[in-house]
Amino acid sequence: MTDSAIEPMIELRNVKKVYDKKVVGLKKVNLTINKGEFVVVVGLSGAGKSTLLRSINRLIDVTEGDILIDGKSITKARGKKLRLLRRNIGMIFQNFNLVKRSSVLRNVLAGRVAYYPTWKTIFNLFTKEDKERAYEALKQVDLADKVYARADELSGGQQQRVAIARVLMQNPKVILADEPTASLDPQTSLKVMEDLKMLNEKHGMTVIANLHSVELARKFGQRVIGIRAGEIIYDGKMSATPESVFTKIYNGGEEDD
Numbered sequence: 001m002t003d004s005a006i007e008p009m010i011e012l013r014n015v016k017k018v019y020d021k022k023v024v025g026l027k028k029v030n031l032t033i034n035k036g037e038f039v040v041v042v043g044l045s046g047a048g049k050s051t052l053l054r055s056i057n058r059l060i061d062v063t064e065g066d067i068l069i070d071g072k073s074i075t076k077a078r079g080k081k082l083r084l085l086r087r088n089i090g091m092i093f094q095n096f097n098l099v100k101r102s103s104v105l106r107n108v109l110a111g112r113v114a115y116y117p118t119w120k121t122i123f124n125l126f127t128k129e130d131k132e133r134a135y136e137a138l139k140q141v142d143l144a145d146k147v148y149a150r151a152d153e154l155s156g157g158q159q160q161r162v163a164i165a166r167v168l169m170q171n172p173k174v175i176l177a178d179e180p181t182a183s184l185d186p187q188t189s190l191k192v193m194e195d196l197k198m199l200n201e202k203h204g205m206t207v208i209a210n211l212h213s214v215e216l217a218r219k220f221g222q223r224v225i226g227i228r229a230g231e232i233i234y235d236g237k238m239s240a241t242p243e244s245v246f247t248k249i250y251n252g253g254e255e256d257d
């Protein structure tokens with residue numbers, strides 16, 4: 001992206017999250033993520049990485065502050081407005097979140113539910129065009145041959161790539177990936193990250209990924225955000241980030257777990 005094309009996609013303004021009136025998840029976070037960025041978030045367990053991602057699509061409500069998605073406040077949105085904003089945000093979870101007893105095709109089509117009235121999705125009335133799109137999405141993650149398989153017949157890495165095809169069907173502006181490779185082996189993790197990179201580069205989606213692996217963070221992130229105890233303690237271009245930053249984020253005086 002050229003500098004002239006820099007536009008904010010996600011803006012957090014003084015965002016604070018306190019759980020049960022006592023546990024601090026995020027402390028007055030101010031952050032802007034621009035359109036088309038691939039951002040990795042790193043930090044110890046309990047630092048607040050999931051809280052950050054879950055606040056952005058309002059899986060959890062923040063205690064204070066405001067979050068804007070492409071200029072619109074998700075914090076204040078209700079009803080239809082909230083549904084439309086959420087349609088612009090895709091999620092990838094550590095545990096894939098597939099309907100395990102359903103077919104791969106059905107799972108990928110689920111990416112379109114926000115575009116249909118509920119009764120149509122209950123009766124599985126997806127258009128022929130969407131079924132073709134689902135097949136195309138599966139092709140892009142190299143799983144076209146699994147279209148009629150049951151989701152739970154697939155390996156963990158394949159299931160995560162079905163989740164990526166589902167996000168492709170949803171066609172959001174933003175993807176939030178919460179530890180997408182935590183339950184996968186190193187080689188499969190690499191493939192999943194390559195697919196996320198494809199969504200970013202080929203489809204222009206803005207990606208924020210929480211990662212435990214510094215190696216994967218280094219390889220795929222253009223920008224790195226370090227979080228400790230609910231605060232952003234580092235934010236910079238990956239290419240300009242020395243190893244010492246990671247050492248500090250992971251060994252900076254916080255107890256692990």
Ligand SMILES: Nc1ncnc2c1ncn2[C@@H]1O[C@H](COP(=O)(O)OP(=O)(O)OP(=O)(O)O)[C@@H](O)[C@H]1O
Pocket residue numbers: 019020023024025043044045046047048049050051052
């Ligand atoms: N639902 C909840 N209720 C109460 N406290 C919570 C809840 N979710 C998270 N917390 C607390 O908020 C803080 C931040 O947790 P969060 O899950 O965001 O961290 P994380 O960096 O994503 O960690 P991990 O890598 O282990 O998922 C922690 O102290 C955690 O115990």
